[in-house]
Amino acid sequence: MITGMERLVAAINGEKSDRIPVFCNLLDQGADELGIASLQEYYANGEHVAEAQLRMREKYGYDNVWSLFYVGKEAELLGCEKITFSKGGPPNVEDYVIKNYDDIVNLEIPDxxxxxxxxxxxxxxxxxxxxxxxxxxxxxxxxxxxxxxxAILMGMDKWLELLLMGPTDIRDLLIAKCSEFFQKEIDAFRKAGADVLVYSQPFGSTDIMPMRLIKELTLPSMKMDIEPGGVGGLVYYCGSSPFNNVIDMMIKELGIGVFYLSPKDDIAEAKKIINGRALTCGVINDIKLVSWSREEIRAEVKRMCEAGMPGGKFLFGTLVMPYDIPKQNIRAMLEAAYEYGSY
Amino acid sequence: MQHKIIQDYNEAVYDTDRDKALEVINRALADGITPEQIVFDVIIPAMEAMMASISKDFDANLAQHFMAAQIASEVTEEMISRFQNPPESLGTIVIGTSVGDMHTLGKRIVSGCLRSMMIDVVDLGVNVKPETFVDKAVEINAPVIAISSMMMHTATSENGCLRVREILKERGLEDKIKLVVGGAPFRWDNDLYKTVGADAWADNGISAGEMIKKFVLESRS
Structure with missing residues (x-):
């Protein structure tokens, strides 16, 4: 039986397997899968996360598993001591590691x-x-x-303030330290067996930054992040912000080979821009999956597959699926993706 | 003259160049424009021009929204300290993030935008209980409660906007206080504001400022 990895490799190489690869990003749902009432208890043990990821993939039949617990984990690696857990959604960073500029100077990146x-x-x-x-x-x-x-070490508004208004020496020091952390983190994940390295880069979308600042600040920082370890397995993702207008630059400047679009990006336009140079991942608006009917879900998946499949090199994916999505809607989306994504 | 100042100022804001924006203001002051004129004839019209541009699909980004609100509130605060007579506030509103939500950026943009338009803001911070929103709004006679939620579960929580609506209903305040929401989930589902019981939502911080100003002015009439 064909595996998810074989589907993914075929798609990357522009070859056809039985169907397109389908990535479904279920995280917090793992607690429910194991019958654990509290997310805090669920995420306290890596065995829980692994077990739930394996079970959910087996149950639904999609093509990926996650080692991600929650985004605030990265802040914990750098000293964050307080995460707020809630019943129905992802944990939040409550205690910022950086409270003033001295904390930036003193921030130590572990070896x-x-x-x-x-x-x-x-x-x-x-x-x-x-x-x-x-x-x-x-x-x-x-x-x-x-x-x-x-943004998760000091809060998004404080970071924007420093990023856009300086002092530039402190700003550059923080970017350099965070880039060093990224280099070490990606190395650790690669050594531990992760294949697909989702590179979260909202500051690489013109919904967040003007193009001038993407070129002046984001791009040089990306080179620092990526060049030491290379782009193997790296997936460009702007945290749901659209980015079709930077794709060409990211291929030419950095050689990135996989683009995980925003639901707001035009898939056909992205494919045209990419023009066979990378894998295009079409991403569904999974907030709407909470309320859409089965027919609406099927129509949207069909539309996305029709836009993305011509010419191959296409993957169907979700954002981080909200906890509130009914299970029958998850199934409806996946069944439609398997059906319309078949070759 | 005034048109040129607004144009130069907004160009600097669109370019996220705070130093250049402040330079435009300082040059205007040096040319004899009064602090009152800076606020009422430059900052407020410039903010209104930006709101109009955004409502006509001008492709502004988060950095521009942030800088527009930041610079406008900064300049307004500075100019007000130099006014001959303190300006009249149009009203005061209450803002905060819903229970479980620690994201502060959205309310900061909205607050900066409102303050530059002579609307005072009581910022209740993050992780605000529904009762706190209503109690404070009643205490200061606020015509608007603004709730920011960046995550789906904090937007739709029973302890969020939904509960604020219930309390307004229980206390017979629905005619007096409007409920405005904003944040990422509402951008992905434009009908979600109805599901959570809000009167209105806005796509970004600057548009939220415009929406709230409209409600504040309506409450005065």
């Missing part, structure tokens, strides 16, 4: 991420995923870019 106690459960999870489905199903990891990470 070996994989040796940190806060990474222990991630490693446990990755080891299980690698043992159970390594080489058969793509194992995804989530990494925040150097220019974006400060």
């Amino acid at each position: 070996d991420i994989s040796a940190l106690p806060a990474f222990e459960e991630n490693l446990k999870c990755l080891n299980i995923l690698k043992r159970e489905v390594g080489g058969k199903q793509p194992i995804c990891a989530y990494l925040t870019s150097g220019i974006t990470l400060p």
